[in-house]
Structures are given as structure tokens and as C-alpha cells.
Amino acid sequence: MxxxxxxxxxxxxxxxxxxxxxxxxxxxxxxxxxxxxxxxxxxxxxxxxxxxxxxxxxxxxxxxxxxxxxxxxxxxxxxxxxxxxxxxxxxxxxxxxxxxxxxxxxxxxxxxxxxxxxxxxxxxxxxxxxxxxxxMESHEEKLHKMIIQSKINDTKDLMKKKAQEIDKNKLEQKVKSGYGSMASFSSGKPMAPSAVEETRYSRPEPVPTPVSKPAAAKGPSKGMQLGKSKKGNDILESLAKEGEAVELVFRPAAAGGLAATAILSSDPVTLIIDEKLSVLLDRQGGCENVEVIGTMSLTVNSEADACIRIGISSGVNTNFQFKTHPNIDKTQYSNNNMLCLKDPSKPFPVGSELGVLKWRMQSKDQSLVPITINCWPSVSGVQTYVNIEYESTSDFDLQNVSIVIPLPGSSTDPSVNQVDGDWCFDLKRGAVVWTIDLVDDSNRTGSMEFVVSAADAESFFPVEVSFTSSKIYCDVAVDSVMYTVKEGAAKYTFKKFLTTGEYIVQ
Incomplete structure (x- = not known):
């Protein structure tokens, strides 16, 4: 050609x-x-x-x-x-x-x-x-922005706490100074402790409430120069130098939630597992390809907690290919399921995300597909009746399910006879968008029927599917986060979620 x-x-x-x-x-x-x-x-x-x-x-x-x-x-x-x-x-x-x-x-x-x-x-x-x-859509860029936003939110929380502590200290100092000024009568004789206490609480002096404004708005106060709050300022300054914009970015919701929630963590260590699922199905219901790509990312928020080792547990993952970061001790990982640096005395990078473990799985096993789609267009006279149904396995609860069915050059709303869930007509994309908030044991199957003008069955493909889930394919979990240069366990936040890449029926 x-x-x-x-x-x-x-x-x-x-x-x-x-x-x-x-x-x-x-x-x-x-x-x-x-x-x-x-x-x-x-x-x-x-x-x-x-x-x-x-x-x-x-x-x-x-x-x-x-x-x-x-x-x-x-x-x-x-x-x-x-x-x-x-x-x-x-x-x-x-x-x-x-x-x-x-x-x-x-x-x-x-x-x-x-x-x-x-x-x-x-x-x-x-x-x-x-x-x-x-x-130019990039999943890696979205994930990077999610991590950056999480760091910004953590820093804001830390600054609010410090501001509240400063206001609390000022309040205590003010109360103490009021107590001292009333410690004697005009005769110069000291008051009894009980009289002092009674007079102190009977004064009609208003008590200020702590506020959450940043101390920088009050001028060059020494309050925000505390050692622990300096790290929060350093993180914001480094983000500003890198040209990062402060915007609200969301992660998929945890299990049982229907809306997206921002990941906020005040713990010194954050571990996130992100799996991306890509599936290619044919219109007869067969599976042509299933691919899962997963990453375990580590973010250390404090220098004092940077020397750590991560204990993980994994079940039977025979179909997965694992790869650790080049600086991770492969012997410790193979023998003890431990993720740590080759030199335990060295710290992990602070304030930046590091992918410590990656895995990949590719198969044509249809049992791995969490949701299948059947689309049946049939022409009757001058109209085409499109019946589409989904069927989900019991292994996954899916949130925010979206099924996009293209229409053949249509510029008007189709006539929908029946739908399980909600639907809308996207004029710009020229497609019917069928959405289900949650697919669980109560609605493992569902269907939709709509009518458009007579058209070739080929025009209603490919069908695109997207969803999120709090369950992942790889049987990997975090058991512990321990210090390497001192004794004890570090506090950590652990999140995992599954999103879709290219999930189509062609």
C-alpha cells in the first residue's frame, strides 16, 4: 500500500x-x-x-x-x-x-x-x-505527581501541627505572666496559693484559640525555626526549585470506597504498590493477552529513618518475573525476603520516591481477566439494536468501572432501553459511556441495550474498559520495616491498588 x-x-x-x-x-x-x-x-x-x-x-x-x-x-x-x-x-x-x-x-x-x-x-x-x-498521556508522570502531592500534603500537616504548638506555647506563657502579676496584693504581701488559683480562673480574660496559619504570615518569628519543622520547609523549597506545581491529585480509593481519596501520611516511611493491568480481548469472548506490570515504591520522609530494611512476604508467584533495584542486596532478597541496601549503614534517599521492586506477568489465561465484555449489534430495518453485557469474577471488587462503546458517526443521543448503572453520550468522542460505581458480589453481571440508526457491526468496536481495585494480582505484602543502624521498628504507611492500562475488546 x-x-x-x-x-x-x-x-x-x-x-x-x-x-x-x-x-x-x-x-x-x-x-x-x-x-x-x-x-x-x-x-x-x-x-x-x-x-x-x-x-x-x-x-x-x-x-x-x-x-x-x-x-x-x-x-x-x-x-x-x-x-x-x-x-x-x-x-x-x-x-x-x-x-x-x-x-x-x-x-x-x-x-x-x-x-x-x-x-x-x-x-x-x-x-x-x-x-x-x-x-502524550503518561502513567508514570501521573504516578510521580501523586507522590509529590502526597509529600506536599504531609508537609502541610506538619506545618499546621507546629503552628498549633507555637500558639499553645504562647498561650501558656501569657497565662503564666498573668499569674505572676497577680501574685501579691497592693500591700506587697504574697497571696495564698488557693487565692491565687481562684483569682487566676475568675479573670474575664479571653483565651485565644490555636490557629493553623503558617508562621511565615506573621513576620520573621523565631517559632518556625524549630529543628523538626525545618525539614518541611526544605521539602517545599526543593519542590519549588524543581518547578513542581501544587495541585490536588488523587489515588484510587481503598477497599470498599467508591470515591478517590488523597493519600496522606505522617509516618516516616511510605510504601506503595501500583499494578497496571493491560488486557486484549476479542469480540467472541476469547483472551488474546493479559499483562500485569507492578512496582513497589519506597519514600523516606525523615533522615533519621533512612537506614532501614523492609521485610516482605510473598506467596506462590510462579508466573511473575521479579527485578530489584540495582542498589538492593539481591542475596538478602533471595534468601530472606528482605529489601535493603548492599551497605546497611547507608541511608535510602530522603524525600524522593524509589522503586525498590518491580514485577511483570504476561499470559493468555482467560481466568485472569477480572471483567469480560460481550457486545452484540444487530440490524433491524433502519435501526441497530446494541446489547452489551459485562461479567466479573468473584476475585476482584471493581470501583469506578467505565465501558466506552463507539458510535458510527452519530451526533445525537442513542435511545437506551435498559441499563444497569448509569450512562451518558460523549459527543466529542462519539461514544456511549456506561458507568458502574462498584462491581462486587451483588452485581457480578449487568447489561445495557440501546438503539441507533442502522450501522455496520464493525463500527461499535473497539470497546474500551477502565476501573480501579484495591486488590492486586501479585501476592506481595510488607511485613515489617526495621532499622539497620539502631534497634526498633519504623512506622510506615502501606498502600496498594490496581489500575487499567490498555483494556480493550476489539
Whole structure:
């Protein structure tokens, strides 16, 4: 297959978006585009036109034509597959098929076309991958921002506590000074302790309440120069130097929760297990690939607690491949399930996240899939009835489940006959979004039925699925965090969660 150019043109022949992929002159491309409207006849059922030198492959999209110009030796089946993929991509970036909207989003559409076609040849890529590439979405960046926000929140809590302690000390000093000034009568004789105590509590002096304002707002007070609070300031200063913006970022909720909650920890050690699940299913219900990538991350918040070793427990994880950080003592890990540095006297980095253990598992075992999707489009007259159902295993409770079913160039709400959960129509994505807050033992199966105009069954795929869970695949847990240069155990916070990567039914 060799594609000379891909274009979106109006039915009057006006090019709206055009991208050239082969070494041809601009005048030649413009001439080929100008000749196309004259070659398209009304009432014809085919979607291609051949001339002496090139082949036009096109698809009507309301008031527009999506057009590919290829050589005559190109495989027309591959060309049609490329055309269908491009037709699914256009609604992802343009809100409608109006000429003004197409021109407004011309740059984004051209960039998406470039992801599909490279040097005239089609890339092996899906709609979701094109969208991810164009958005430059990074799971690692999100995770990094979550950790940074957690550190900022911990520091804010520490500063609030110190501010309250300072106000409390000021209050005590003020009460003591009031006690001393009333320690005698005008005659100069000291009062009895009982009289002093009685007079002290009978004074109508208002007692100030502790406030949580940062001490910096009160001017150069010595109160915020306490040794323990200096670390919180150092962390904020280092984050500011790195250009980190302070924003509210959330982690998935813990087990049984339906909403996302921010991870806040005042403990000196934080351990987080993050697993990302990617699944590829076919529309007949078969499983083509299951991949789990997990990371155990360590964050030490205090220099005094940086020399530690982490005891972990693991069950039978025969399908997983584990890898430790290069600075971790592999002998201790293999023999004693202990994560510690090769030199126990050296500390872990303070104030930054460190991935100490990683694992990966890949399989085609369908029993590992936590939720399966069956989509059944059927045409009846001028309408298509779409029945879609999910089925979840009892091993996982899933939160914030979202199932996205693309619609074939539809710009109006579908007619929903029945749904277990909630739904909405995403006009920009051109898709029905079916959401279920929680899938547990009370609703392991569910279904939805909606009706749209008659369309090819291929148009309702791929179906995209996303969710979170507090349960992970790898049987790994933290047993203890012990000091290496002194005796005792360190306090720690341990969180684990599962999120989805690319989870599609194609």
C-alpha cells in the first residue's frame, strides 16, 4: 500500500484538511484533489474511483468526503481498512462534521493522520493508541505527581501541627505572666496559693484559640525555626526549585470506597504498590493477552529513618518475573525476603520516591481477566439494536468501572432501553459511556441495550474498559520495616491498588 495523500474535503470540492505523504509536488496534489468531485457520480454504491494514474478511495461523512489517494497497485483491502480507521479517528478530535469545526481542529486531525500513515504506509495501531500518542498521556508522570502531592500534603500537616504548638506555647506563657502579676496584693504581701488559683480562673480574660496559619504570615518569628519543622520547609523549597506545581491529585480509593481519596501520611516511611493491568480481548469472548506490570515504591520522609530494611512476604508467584533495584542486596532478597541496601549503614534517599521492586506477568489465561465484555449489534430495518453485557469474577471488587462503546458517526443521543448503572453520550468522542460505581458480589453481571440508526457491526468496536481495585494480582505484602543502624521498628504507611492500562475488546 502506498498513500499519496489523505484529505477531508467538502462535497463542493473545497479541501479542509490535507496531508501529503509521498514526494509529489503540491500543484500535483491540488490538481488531484480538484479533479475528485468531477469523478464522483451520484447514486453509485462503490467507494473508489480509478483514473489512469491513481485510485481515489473515499467515504462520505455527512457533508464531507474522507479521501485517500493511492497508486493503482495498492492493496485495496488494506486501503479500505486504513480509511475505516481514519473515519473513526476524525470524531475523536472534531466535535462535529461541520466545515468550521474541521478547520478549527485541522492541526489535531493531521497529527492523528500522521500516527496512522507513515511515509505512505499504514502503521499497526488502534484508535486508542492514536489518541494516547496525540495526548502524550503518561502513567508514570501521573504516578510521580501523586507522590509529590502526597509529600506536599504531609508537609502541610506538619506545618499546621507546629503552628498549633507555637500558639499553645504562647498561650501558656501569657497565662503564666498573668499569674505572676497577680501574685501579691497592693500591700506587697504574697497571696495564698488557693487565692491565687481562684483569682487566676475568675479573670474575664479571653483565651485565644490555636490557629493553623503558617508562621511565615506573621513576620520573621523565631517559632518556625524549630529543628523538626525545618525539614518541611526544605521539602517545599526543593519542590519549588524543581518547578513542581501544587495541585490536588488523587489515588484510587481503598477497599470498599467508591470515591478517590488523597493519600496522606505522617509516618516516616511510605510504601506503595501500583499494578497496571493491560488486557486484549476479542469480540467472541476469547483472551488474546493479559499483562500485569507492578512496582513497589519506597519514600523516606525523615533522615533519621533512612537506614532501614523492609521485610516482605510473598506467596506462590510462579508466573511473575521479579527485578530489584540495582542498589538492593539481591542475596538478602533471595534468601530472606528482605529489601535493603548492599551497605546497611547507608541511608535510602530522603524525600524522593524509589522503586525498590518491580514485577511483570504476561499470559493468555482467560481466568485472569477480572471483567469480560460481550457486545452484540444487530440490524433491524433502519435501526441497530446494541446489547452489551459485562461479567466479573468473584476475585476482584471493581470501583469506578467505565465501558466506552463507539458510535458510527452519530451526533445525537442513542435511545437506551435498559441499563444497569448509569450512562451518558460523549459527543466529542462519539461514544456511549456506561458507568458502574462498584462491581462486587451483588452485581457480578449487568447489561445495557440501546438503539441507533442502522450501522455496520464493525463500527461499535473497539470497546474500551477502565476501573480501579484495591486488590492486586501479585501476592506481595510488607511485613515489617526495621532499622539497620539502631534497634526498633519504623512506622510506615502501606498502600496498594490496581489500575487499567490498555483494556480493550476489539
Amino acid at each position: 502506498v498513500v499519496f495523500a489523505a484529505s477531508l474535503i467538502s462535497k463542493a470540492g473545497k479541501p479542509l484538511v490535507s496531508r501529503q505523504y509521498m514526494d509529489m509536488s503540491r500543484i500535483r496534489i491540488e490538481g488531484l484533489l480538484a479533479a475528485f468531485p468531477k469523478l464522483v457520480g451520484s447514486g453509485k454504491q462503490h467507494t473508489y474511483v480509478e483514473t489512469e494514474n491513481v485510485r481515489y478511495i473515499y467515504q462520505p461523512m455527512e457533508g464531507l468526503y474522507l479521501l485517500l489517494i493511492t497508486n493503482k497497485q495498492s492493496n485495496i483491502l488494506e486501503d479500505l481498512d486504513t480509511l475505516r480507521l481514519l473515519s473513526k479517528i476524525v470524531p475523536e478530535f472534531a466535535t462535529s462534521f461541520d466545515e468550521d469545526d474541521i478547520v478549527t481542529f485541522a492541526f489535531e486531525i493531521v497529527a492523528a493522520f500522521d500516527e496512522v500513515i507513515s511515509l505512505g504506509y499504514k502503521e499497526n495501531i488502534s484508535v486508542m493508541q492514536v489518541k494516547q500518542n496525540c495526548e
